[in-house]
Amino acid sequence: MERREFPSGKGYADIVFIPKSGCIKPAIVVELKWNKSAGAAIEQIKNKHYTDSLVSYNGDILLAGINYNKNNKKHDCRIEKIRKYIN
Numbered sequence: 001m002e003r004r005e006f007p008s009g010k011g012y013a014d015i016v017f018i019p020k021s022g023c024i025k026p027a028i029v030v031e032l033k034w035n036k037s038a039g040a041a042i043e044q045i046k047n048k049h050y051t052d053s054l055v056s057y058n059g060d061i062l063l064a065g066i067n068y069n070k071n072n073k074k075h076d077c078r079i080e081k082i083r084k085y086i087n
Contacts, residue, residue: 013050018057026060026081033067038078041065051082059083 015030029050031041042065045051051061063080 013045013053016050016053018054019059024059026062027054027057028062028064029054030064030066033065035070036067038065038067038076041067042078042080 013029014032015028017028017030019025019027029045031045031050033041042063045063045065051063054061061082063082065078067076068074069076
């Protein structure tokens with residue numbers, strides 16, 4: 001399932017992909033930035049606790065920060081994997 005502007009933590013994640021139940025693929029939280037940095041996007045995901053919206057999800061979560069630089073017309077991306085398991 002894909003959700004845009006998904007309410008999570010202390011704000012809205014730009015895009016959240018949630019695998020079907022029983023699927024072993026990771027969930028993905030995407031934050032998009034404009035003229036900042038991919039690292040800033042990852043920090044926003046962490047600081048605003050966007051992964052809190054995945055409380056019932058059990059497995060790996062990919063954090064994807066994507067930035068578009070208007071001046072040089074280039075994109076940069078940073079991806080981090082975290083593990084989240086329900087006890």
